[in-house]
Amino acid sequence: MKKMTIMLLVATSLLIGCNPFVDDGYDIEGKNIGMSQMMNLITVFVEDNINGTDLEQTHFDRFYTDNFSVPDGTYEVEAYHVYITKDTKVIDDETGEELDVYLTSHDIIFNNRTEYLRSFYSGSGRAISVKVEEKFEPQVQTDRSNYILYDRNFLPIYTAEEIRVYPLTFDDFLFSNSYRGVDSLVIAIEEMEYEVYSNEYHDLQDQYWYELHQIQGNNNSDYYTGVYLNTIEEFELFNPPAEYKQYPIYIIFEESQLVTHKHDWKEVLEYFENK
Incomplete structure (x- = not known):
């Protein structure tokens, strides 16, 4: 834990002035990485080694590569389940x-969630502070075998x-x-005349996906391109x-990086056609 502590002290000194947290007696200050394992249970990430x-968004099969330099079984993380x-x-x-x-069962079954609720539970990594009902004891989990975004088992749990x-x-x-x-x-953000996750929503998303893959298939591309729709309200x-x-705007990521954006779907198709 000494190495982790030293690294975090340095990071803290570099981040003074941009810390979003309010010093008001909260027990946990970290990033909300979304719903975990059961309804109304979120995971708050604090720090790791x-x-x-x-x-960092990465796939679990890249976890023990040179990108991380953390041998198997030496991953350490401070994170908590918050109910x-x-x-x-x-x-x-x-x-x-x-x-x-x-959230209630009705909200889940009938998808009765606002843009704000979706962003709260989706795991965007937004900063939050939590005051818990129980006696709080900071705890760093050691000897874990996978990154926190892919393994949240056996974390301490507290009631908010x-x-x-x-x-x-x-x-x-x-x-x-x-x-x-x-x-x-490609994240497509445009005005929608229909409900999120409705049949019309999925039909449009499928249409965009089909048009892109027609191009990539013709180019014999090994690349796989995902397409997701987002409302303007949620994006803002x-x-x-x-x-x-x-708007509309189509934001293009490649290999985890934002590379460009377009305001016309035809320009998106042209972009991938020329790759």
């Missing part, structure tokens, strides 16, 4: 508004008394979309820069 307080009850007070740090993020939610950033958007098991990825929760707020 790879990137300190930063998260949200009907009584948990959730505060938007920017507005002071109290939020209702408690209060959660403070900090604004999403464009970096959170990049993190949550930088790797989804594909070589390249991430506070994107002005240059990304002209």
Whole structure:
């Protein structure tokens, strides 16, 4: 743990001035990496011995490569499961508004979730602070065999008394979309006349995917390109820069990096046709 402590002290000194957290008696300060194992249970990542307080989207089969330099069984991470009850007070740090993020079975079955709820539970890596009901004891998990994004078993679990939610950033958007098991990825953000996850929504997503793969098939490309639709409302929760707020917009990632964006679907097809 000495190496991890030294690294984190250095990281902390470099990040002074950009720390989003409010020093108000919270027990856990970290990044919400989304729903875990059961409804209303999220995982909060604090730090590890790879990137300190930063998260990295990577596939589990690349975990023990030179990208990480962490031998099998030596991964260390501080992270917690946090259970949200009907009584948990959730505060938007920017507005002071109290939020209702408690999910019911009805919400899950009928997909009765707002853009805000989807972003809260999706694992965007947004900063949050948590005050717990139980006596809190910091705990670093040692000798783990896989990265926190792919293995959340046996983490300490606490009940949230209060959660403070900090604004999403464009970096959170990049993190949550930088790797989804594909070589390249197109996030399509446009005005929708239908419900998210409706048949029409899936039909359009499938249409975009089909058109891209027609091109890649003709080019005998070994690349696989994923396509995901996003609403403007949900995208703007991430506070994107002005240059990304002209719609429709199609944001293209390759090998985990944002490489370009287009405002016309035909330009997206042309981009991949010329690869």
